Amino acid sequence: MAVYEHGYKPYTGALTPEWSRFLIIPRHAYRDVFRSKFFVAFFALCFIYPLVAAILIYLHHNVNALSMLKIGDVRELIPINASFFYTFITSQCSLAFFLTLLIGPPLVSRDLANNALPLYLSRPFTRKEYVVGKMSVIVIMVSLITWVPGLLLFLLQAYLQGAGWFGSNLWMAGSIFLSAFVWIVALAILSLAVSALFKWRVVASGAMLAVFFIPSAFGEIINELFMTRSGHLISLGAIMNSIWLGLFGLFKRQTGSMQGSSNGRRIDIVFLEPPLWSSWLALGLFCAVCVLLIIRKVRAYEVVK
Amino acid sequence: MNPVIELDGLGVAFGKRHILQDLRGTLDGRAIGLLGPNGAGKTTLIHTLLGFHPATAGTARIFGQDINANAKSIRALVGYMPERDSFIAKMTCVHFVRLMAELSGMPSEAALERAHESLFYVGLGEARYRTLDTYSLGMKQLAKLAQAIVHGPKLIILDEPTNGLDPPTRLRMIRLIREIRDSGEARIMLSSHLLRDVEECCDEILVLKDGRIAANCNLEEERRANRKFIELEMRGDNRGFAEAVGRLGCEYAFTNERRLKLVLPEGVEIRDLYRIAAEREVQIRRLNYKRDSLEDIFLKAMEGGAPVAGAGGGGNGNGSL
Numbered sequence: 001m002a003v004y005e006h007g008y009k010p011y012t013g014a015l016t017p018e019w020s021r022f023l024i025i026p027r028h029a030y031r032d033v034f035r036s037k038f039f040v041a042f043f044a045l046c047f048i049y050p051l052v053a054a055i056l057i058y059l060h061h062n063v064n065a066l067s068m069l070k071i072g073d074v075r076e077l078i079p080i081n082a083s084f085f086y087t088f089i090t091s092q093c094s095l096a097f098f099l100t101l102l103i104g105p106p107l108v109s110r111d112l113a114n115n116a117l118p119l120y121l122s123r124p125f126t127r128k129e130y131v132v133g134k135m136s137v138i139v140i141m142v143s144l145i146t147w148v149p150g151l152l153l154f155l156l157q158a159y160l161q162g163a164g165w166f167g168s169n170l171w172m173a174g175s176i177f178l179s180a181f182v183w184i185v186a187l188a189i190l191s192l193a194v195s196a197l198f199k200w201r202v203v204a205s206g207a208m209l210a211v212f213f214i215p216s217a218f219g220e221i222i223n224e225l226f227m228t229r230s231g232h233l234i235s236l237g238a239i240m241n242s243i244w245l246g247l248f249g250l251f252k253r254q255t256g257s258m259q260g261s262s263n264g265r266r267i268d269i270v271f272l273e274p275p276l277w278s279s280w281l282a283l284g285l286f287c288a289v290c291v292l293l294i295i296r297k298v299r300a301y302e303v304v305k
Numbered sequence: 306m307n308p309v310i311e312l313d314g315l316g317v318a319f320g321k322r323h324i325l326q327d328l329r330g331t332l333d334g335r336a337i338g339l340l341g342p343n344g345a346g347k348t349t350l351i352h353t354l355l356g357f358h359p360a361t362a363g364t365a366r367i368f369g370q371d372i373n374a375n376a377k378s379i380r381a382l383v384g385y386m387p388e389r390d391s392f393i394a395k396m397t398c399v400h401f402v403r404l405m406a407e408l409s410g411m412p413s414e415a416a417l418e419r420a421h422e423s424l425f426y427v428g429l430g431e432a433r434y435r436t437l438d439t440y441s442l443g444m445k446q447l448a449k450l451a452q453a454i455v456h457g458p459k460l461i462i463l464d465e466p467t468n469g470l471d472p473p474t475r476l477r478m479i480r481l482i483r484e485i486r487d488s489g490e491a492r493i494m495l496s497s498h499l500l501r502d503v504e505e506c507c508d509e510i511l512v513l514k515d516g517r518i519a520a521n522c523n524l525e526e527e528r529r530a531n532r533k534f535i536e537l538e539m540r541g542d543n544r545g546f547a548e549a550v551g552r553l554g555c556e557y558a559f560t561n562e563r564r565l566k567l568v569l570p571e572g573v574e575i576r577d578l579y580r581i582a583a584e585r586e587v588q589i590r591r592l593n594y595k596r597d598s599l600e601d602i603f604l605k606a607m608e609g610g611a612p613v614a615g616a617g618g619g620g621n622g623n624g625s626l
Contacts, residue, residue, distance in 0.1 A: 008491060010490055011411060012457075013415050015411065114391065118387045119392075119405060122380060124381040
């Protein structure tokens with residue numbers, strides 16, 4: 001029994017398993033997140049594309065429906081293949097970025113601004129659990145609009161097409177999951193690092209946009225100035241696009257060519273994307289920097305040496 | 306039974322700065338007061354016990370568990386009320402305290418029940434549905450206390466709990482701390498600049514100075530020992546009187562011709578002094594029980610020298626006679 005009218009007494013009841021305690025953070029965070037009507041509207045908007053994609057898959061396998069709706073042959077127009085799922089993942093992952101922009105920045109910054117970290121960390125709750133708990137707020141929410149509907153679409157297609165298609169395209173399910181998950185983890189780490197770095201939500205949101213768009217702009221300037229595609233290595237969007245293309249087996253190094261002249265001679269310029277491994281490496285470095293920032297900033301108290 | 310806190314050569318350094326050095330001792334009071342001037346290392350000691358800072362030398366044990374090896378299980382036994390404003394924004398107080406209880410491992414429903422009850426206990430029952438950012442300073446302090454006790458810890462660490470409180474709220478806070486102490490269900494460690502708070506709540510004190518232990522004594526025993534310490538002002542055959550009480554086993558010393566300090570041994574009472582004075586026709590003009598206040602102990606510890614340790618050692622003991 002507790003303290004009210006009985007004086008101070010210790011708690012003697014059952015305890016929750018330690019491994020599950022990080023989930024307390026997303027449970028309480030969602031109460032706050034879903035209070036925003038704007039967020040709810042945006043979250044609902046994120047399900048429009050999966051719905052449209054499901055209808056397309058259905059139509060793909062229903063000749064009667066196609067003839068009733070007087071639509072041309074959707075099968076030729078929009079084939080259900082790696083490109084279809086790649087397009088689905090890229091568009092949903094773009095929405096995921098904006099969803100993260102709404103829920104990510106205040107996650108740690110609010111705790112830092114209100115000096116709440118000592119309260120979390122003075123309990124049987126480690127820094128790792130705190131970070132994983134905060135990351136899971138983003139991971140769970142963004143998963144619901146990326147790989148979860150992606151895999152459901154894959155299963156719908158497999159159900160309608162038959163076991164043969166499922167068997168020969170199983171790798172695509174792995175690609176759907178992996179391409180979304182890599183992006184989700186990168187987003188979660190980025191938003192936590194930015195959130196840990198700035199105590200004000202608006203500044204943290206601005207910084208997250210800046211991290212995404214400013215290097216991309218610089219990358220494009222480098223590409224134009226030096227007639228190369230190496231500038232993509234500093235653009236998070238371009239890095240992710242290469243990785244997604246690689247995972248869906250659509251990656252091509254040569255993405256264009258043009259003719260130019262040098263010393264009066266006509267030359268062919270071929271634009272080569274950076275190799276796939278370099279995109280993975282750049283993403284790894286980017287995440288490593290963010291993790292270092294998180295390790296440095298997420299502490300009960302900052303120590304001045 | 307394991308003592309509350311054992312300090313075993315504990316040292317903490319931030320870079321090249323040594324904040325705590327070679328802290329040794331056993332703290333086993335029901336309420337332990339942590340005293341020291343600014344920068345003495347009080348908060349660093351608390352943070353180190355909670356595992357926020359790693360020990361760079363030695364170790365400490367809380368209820369027998371090593372802070373380096375068992376930080377997480379120690380934190381399950383501890384409730385912490387930080388000095389600074391600490392809360393989670395945009396949350397009602399009951400939601401905040403419930404979250405803290407859940408993080409301590411309580412199931413959601415039990416956490417909610419205890420959150421309500423602990424808020425009633427600290428006197429925030431009527432305000433528990435208000436968001437924390439609308440609370441006054443005193444209410445925030447009480448909310449911090451509620452979150453520190455909601456999971457029923459065995460050790461409650463309170464860092465400056467009466468900071469910024471008006472007199473009635475301070476009294477309420479002191480009353481709550483004493484109530485918890487007297488319940489015997491939890492030990493308390495109270496860090497405060499206010500000697501009065503420590504004196505009212507604590508039965509043991511640890512005084513830190515420049516990161517070292519300047520004094521560690523049991524206030525109750527200290528007070529008991531000081532009851533036997535007496536100052537007399539006399540007229541008459543003072544020397545003869547002193548020799549007579551010396552034969553009873555009293556240690557004594559003259560501070561001037563008319564003033565005598567003495568320590569009564571077991572079995573010797575004040576009435577024996579009056580009897581000897583009457584026999585020798587000595588007038589006892591003044592008789593004072595000399596009792597060290599916490600302020601005396603604190604100031605003496607701040608004056609430097611060897612650490613004051615153990616009962617009786619902190620008073621105007623035999624050494625000064």
